[in-house]
Amino acid sequence: MKVQELRKLLGNAEREHLEKAFVECYKQLRKGQKEEIDSILTMMLEGKAIEQKSVEAPVNFEELEQQIIVFIDNAYAQNYFAPNRTIPKSQRPKWRFMVKNFMKELSKIPLDSNHYERAVKLLTDLYCLICEACNTYLFSTEDPFRSIGWEQPDFFKLLVTKTFANGYSRKNISQLLRYATTGGLSRESLHIQQEMILLSGLRTSDVKYVAIEEAKKLVEEGVGKLASLKKYSSSQYYMNEAVNELCGMIFLITIALAEPESGMEYYFAHSREGDNEITLYCALQLADWVGGDDLWIKVYEYGLSKKIKPRNSLKEEYAIRLGSLKAQD
Template identity: 30%
Template sequence: MKIAELRTIVKGHQKKDLEFLVAELYKLIPKNKKEDNQIDELITKPVKEKKVSKANKAIRTIEEISGEVKLFHNNAINQNYLYPNSHVPKKDRSKWRFLVKRLVKEINLAAQNGNSRRRCAEELQVLYETLCYACAYQTFTAYDPFESVGISQIEFFDQMIKYHRDSMDYKEFIDKGIKLIFNNELSRYTLYSGLMETFINYCQTPNMKEVAIERTKKLWDSTNKNKTKKTSWRNSDFEKIDTLNNYSVLIFRLSLQLSEYETAIEEFKAKYIEIDKEIVLNIYISILFTYQLKDIILKELQTAKSDGIEIRPSLVQLLKHIQKHNQLPDYI
């Protein structure tokens, strides 16, 4: 039913029928949707206030915005949007997502109007890291904080590091980008690979990629001071191994961008901590697939097969498809 048709139908209803209809429709709306769309406020005051035109609305400076960003961060970390407290009124606790949306918009406007890109990046980073924190710790009544704000973690990450790239020399940017990838929690819908590729897109030159590889290798070495064996899967080692493997994947992706295929694969095999060679094979073949490196994939699968590695059915099918059609399938 179209809106025009809906309006025509409800005009013919009596008041008691409309009251019943509104109540029944309200029951059907999930609680989080009521909060997201401010349904209670709309019912209380159905006539929208006249919006102030953009021309008349003053654009705040980044200095003016930063105080509100800091206040939001402190309230979020202290769970003031979650539990009763004297800092955030009850009626405002579910509105945190609209506050974040507004602050992000204002920071972007400030950047477009000549404010320091570095300061804008820093304020966006505070908001980003606050939402990342909420992905791991109970901070808001939300399933996923980024989804609640209406922007994916990767999109938010992209906005933030763009300003960092604009305001930093490339070595400082590389260190900042790597830390932002790995030092923050992931949302339920985010993979490290998405953040890595976003970061790599801003490493536009071969020199930047080489420096990023060098920096990540140093992080890998410093994390692995007390050498971790591939057979070691004690609980105390699990987080460390996960970190080392994520570094390995970033190094691999950057090396592929430099077309250093053989070196990239050999280093990945040496650094990735996993005793099962077939699992390692599956991981790097999947990454090679994202770069559409058909000939390299064919060679690696044939080599693995001749080496006696029992590869999984999906990779067997991939090998057969390449041999038969001389091209990659749409997906693995």
């Protein structure tokens, strides 16, 4: 609504309702946004005049790009974490503010800018860096995403939006498939969250079919690499996990296309879970994310047709959902 409409609405509201609405709106802000607005709120409530911010001078993209490249190189070298002669000790904790500023400036670059593609590339590099920092100590924090004031799904959504704003291509679809299904996770995130965001970014059926093709290529690539990896090694574990996530992504896309049967068959045929019952369990979890009881039951019964013996909790859940579905009929 417009400011004038908001003023009118506030003028007619009771104090109790105003306070409740204000607090609820404040809760919706991210940590970084709260930090920016706190001083303004304090001044207003104290009856002080708000200082008008001066217009910021446009950032030189070449300089910004170089700053980000140097920052990323230093971060991967752990110069913001371990003692070194490159980054002074007093400057190391400031990495989070640097990332916030980098993201802010990169987000401002319009689609019609000559620098747009390079800006998206830098944004991608920053996302990959923060993901890696979730697996390896690159900064003094247990949750790098939280430290920069961003939830991982929100950062990934920004990346998907910026990437696809410039058009779809097999290259960028494949790239985002890889980022959605692999890489480090914050303490409050799961790959499925990034996968659902990517799924929502695949706007047309044609693009979804391309995504399925690219995901299958990545699965084949991953399976091919497994042969050269040492059995029971961490590399083998992560590769199996990546293949499983990609198979799950294919299943999700086929559900969105109203063709769950093909995705279901592919998932059960290519999943790298060591036990078929676990494969069924994971498939049912995916079905819960995007479908109703009818899809869940279809997946369960497909598992039975494959001679899979579900755990007792799944049998009980099946009976409940089947009964609920029959009651609706």
